[in-house]
Amino acid sequence: MKKYLIISILVFRAIFGNNNYPIVFIHGFFGWGPDEMGGYNYWGGKSDIADLLRQDGYNVFEVSVGPVSSNWDRAVEAYTQLKGGQVDYGKGHSNKFGIIQKPEGKVYKGLYPKWGENNPIHIIGHSMGGQTARMLQYLLSSQIYEDDEFTVLEESPLLGKVNQKWIHSITTISTPHNGTTMTELITNNLPFIQYYIGLAGVIGTQFYNFDLEQWSLKRGENESWSKYVNRMRSHPAWESKNISSWDLSLDGAKLINDFSIASPHIYYFSILTSITEKNNNNNFHSPIKSTPLLIRARAKILGSKSAYWKDGSKTDSSWYENDGLVNTCSMVGPITGVNGPDPIAPLNENDLLIPGQWYTIGPLKMNHWSVIGHKLILGNLSDSAINLYKSHVLRLSNLPIY
Numbered sequence: 001m002k003k004y005l006i007i008s009i010l011v012f013r014a015i016f017g018n019n020n021y022p023i024v025f026i027h028g029f030f031g032w033g034p035d036e037m038g039g040y041n042y043w044g045g046k047s048d049i050a051d052l053l054r055q056d057g058y059n060v061f062e063v064s065v066g067p068v069s070s071n072w073d074r075a076v077e078a079y080t081q082l083k084g085g086q087v088d089y090g091k092g093h094s095n096k097f098g099i100i101q102k103p104e105g106k107v108y109k110g111l112y113p114k115w116g117e118n119n120p121i122h123i124i125g126h127s128m129g130g131q132t133a134r135m136l137q138y139l140l141s142s143q144i145y146e147d148d149e150f151t152v153l154e155e156s157p158l159l160g161k162v163n164q165k166w167i168h169s170i171t172t173i174s175t176p177h178n179g180t181t182m183t184e185l186i187t188n189n190l191p192f193i194q195y196y197i198g199l200a201g202v203i204g205t206q207f208y209n210f211d212l213e214q215w216s217l218k219r220g221e222n223e224s225w226s227k228y229v230n231r232m233r234s235h236p237a238w239e240s241k242n243i244s245s246w247d248l249s250l251d252g253a254k255l256i257n258d259f260s261i262a263s264p265h266i267y268y269f270s271i272l273t274s275i276t277e278k279n280n281n282n283n284f285h286s287p288i289k290s291t292p293l294l295i296r297a298r299a300k301i302l303g304s305k306s307a308y309w310k311d312g313s314k315t316d317s318s319w320y321e322n323d324g325l326v327n328t329c330s331m332v333g334p335i336t337g338v339n340g341p342d343p344i345a346p347l348n349e350n351d352l353l354i355p356g357q358w359y360t361i362g363p364l365k366m367n368h369w370s371v372i373g374h375k376l377i378l379g380n381l382s383d384s385a386i387n388l389y390k391s392h393v394l395r396l397s398n399l400p401i402y
Contacts, residue, residue: 025125088156169266174331178335373386
């Protein structure tokens with residue numbers, strides 16, 4: 001019986017699979033686009049994962065969204081960079097958080113203007129990029145109103161219309177779907193981030209762009225350096241809930257999970273990473289021997305750190321395993337939120353994959369950065385990393401067409 005089932009699956013894939021939908025990469029927290037960082041690639045480091053896949057015949061795009069912005073703002077930016085036009089964060093959202101609704105500098109030609117129901121895409125998001133992909137799907141499939149009475153729809157074609165079946169699959173890599181217990185360290189480092197923003201403003205945003213024009217976080221033409229830095233440090237953006245540190249927290253991620261649930265039209269994959277193992281004498285986790293020194297300290301902290309949701313509940317020992325930045329159990333898929341966990345199961349290559357279900361891959365023994373090709377010794381992409389991407393995009397191209 002099992003033999004006939006496998007044959008049926010292979011026949012089904014042969015008839016209905018082999019899509020050629022483009023692949024869109026969305027970077028994570030503190031990430032960057034292909035034209036930044038002096039040619040050092042977010043996706044691949046000294047190598048270039050996107051270009052290697054293009055050489056194999058895949059159509060690949062990379063978006064460059066706000067590295068410390070909220071998932072809402074990042075999703076809007078990703079949409080506009082693909083479709084083209086003027087970024088529009090929405091009147092209601094902009095009024096709520098005091099940001100510029102349509103920043104003048106955020107106008108794009110469009111990487112894939114024909115994107116739509118008849119021309120869907122595959123999204124691969126690393127770290128926070130996975131949250132951003134889910135937020136983008138929520139915004140596409142929902143009607144957003146600009147007023148609290150829900151009487152006036154947003155004018156944006158992204159926010160004010162329902163756009164179903166624009167995304168064929170979402171793959172998340174090392175994504176904190178349920179937050180990370182490292183959030184406090186991220187928040188505590190915000191003064192450094194603000195200083196880095198100021199530094200980027202001096203040396204030029206071609207090297208690194210924080211894309212925070214919506215917050216007016218841009219040095220004025222005649223603004224002195226000291227006034228600019230002081231304005232950055234005291235800006236309300238860092239205390240708002242429209243910033244990355246909130247979305248990466250346990251409660252911020254839970255809020256996203258309340259409304260961003262799995263779509264029955266989308267195939268979901270989550271790639272898990274881990275560089276720790278359980279101690280012999282307690283439930284804590286310690287980094288494995290091959291863990292680089294600069295990552296080892298963070299991995300050890302996460303391996304014994306608990307955190308709390310605002311209702312007083314506490315993370316348990318399942319949160320100790322981590323990849324140096326994100327708790328591995330948080331990578332599987334959304335499990336918090338008022339609707340309970342999304343359907344989640346380990347990937348079995350012989351199974352007929354169905355949309356609306358998360359399929360987990362791993363945990364792979366890779367840290368949070370090596371899985372995207374970054375090494376402390378700046379070498380080329382490892383064979384294991386590129387094989388991961390090549391095998392997965394082949395899997396995506398074999399997904400059934402609607």
